[in-house]
Amino acid sequence: MVSVEAVLAALGRPLDTPCDAEPLGEAPGSPVQLFIGGAETLEVVVREAANPEARENHLAVSERLRDAGFAWMPELLAIVDGATVERAAPGATALQLVPPPGAAEAAMAAFAALHTLPLREGLDWGKEPADLLPEGEFPLHRLGFAASERDGARGPLQEARERLLASLFGFAHRNATAANVALAPGKAWISDFSTAGYGPQLWDVAAFLLTSGLEAPARRALAAAYGAHRGMAAAEAADAVDLAGLFWGMHWQLDLPRRLITSLGDDATTGALRLCAARIEKGIRQPAGDSPIARAIRRALWGVE
Numbered sequence: 001m002v003s004v005e006a007v008l009a010a011l012g013r014p015l016d017t018p019c020d021a022e023p024l025g026e027a028p029g030s031p032v033q034l035f036i037g038g039a040e041t042l043e044v045v046v047r048e049a050a051n052p053e054a055r056e057n058h059l060a061v062s063e064r065l066r067d068a069g070f071a072w073m074p075e076l077l078a079i080v081d082g083a084t085v086e087r088a089a090p091g092a093t094a095l096q097l098v099p100p101p102g103a104a105e106a107a108m109a110a111f112a113a114l115h116t117l118p119l120r121e122g123l124d125w126g127k128e129p130a131d132l133l134p135e136g137e138f139p140l141h142r143l144g145f146a147a148s149e150r151d152g153a154r155g156p157l158q159e160a161r162e163r164l165l166a167s168l169f170g171f172a173h174r175n176a177t178a179a180n181v182a183l184a185p186g187k188a189w190i191s192d193f194s195t196a197g198y199g200p201q202l203w204d205v206a207a208f209l210l211t212s213g214l215e216a217p218a219r220r221a222l223a224a225a226y227g228a229h230r231g232m233a234a235a236e237a238a239d240a241v242d243l244a245g246l247f248w249g250m251h252w253q254l255d256l257p258r259r260l261i262t263s264l265g266d267d268a269t270t271g272a273l274r275l276c277a278a279r280i281e282k283g284i285r286q287p288a289g290d291s292p293i294a295r296a297i298r299r300a301l302w303g304v305e
Helices: 004-010 052-067 103-115 147-165 201-211 216-229 234-262 267-285 292-302
Strands: 019-023 032-036 042-047 076-080 083-087 169-172 181-184 187-190 197-200
Touching: 004 019, 004 032, 004 076, 052 076, 052 083, 103 169, 103 181, 103 187, 103 201, 103 216, 147 234, 147 292, 169 201, 197 201, 201 216, 201 234, 201 267, 216 234, 234 267, 234 292
Parallel strands: none
Antiparallel strands: 019 032, 032 042, 042 083, 076 083, 169 197, 181 187
């Protein structure tokens, strides 16, 4: 991590200002929260991902969002040797608490605002939707499904891919789990743009809803709220987000072993990953829309109507 002295200097604070540091993870490159004392107390989060591409992407996207006046992110106070110094969001994530009143609705407004920004920043802008969702057999065997279950889901999963390819693509967060959205009553802040760029925007909405531990009726209503911001009918938005959630959720579960290996030794991150996995496993089984394609997938894999 950059030195505390460098952060204090960038913030215009005397170098002898009292400052306590609290790592927000145990893996290299985890964010660090600083509690800066003095005449005016300040809490900041220093983000400096260990992976150079992730670090540079977060910095570039954060600067563009700040310059665009995006209000649903932690305030970018300074940049120190490639690390961002952000004002700590005055809230907690849905991995830490039940979303307070109006917070999940604010998150839907935040994602809609993010997705409608005229930005071409971040990763994968030279790709087409089909490059990000490549054609091929979905490896359901890696999730433990039997041959008969896989056979029944093959056709509906191909249809789901085609629907997703025709859905909203553009600037997206691309790792919008509950861990990256701080919430307070009526407010939300999206953070960590290390993988942001071009992608399927409905995956952001589905990722947040599934990992926040919300039941199906709440997810349906919130998907409709997002759709209202994007000019979509309530039923259309609910069906589209539910189908996107099925596809995103199974992709995320396929990548879970790699994520757990990467976080070995970081108990906090491992715990958050396991909580997300349990919520995704439960959520993707529960219909939060009326898409016949999603219904066919659930019928084939879990016998759910």
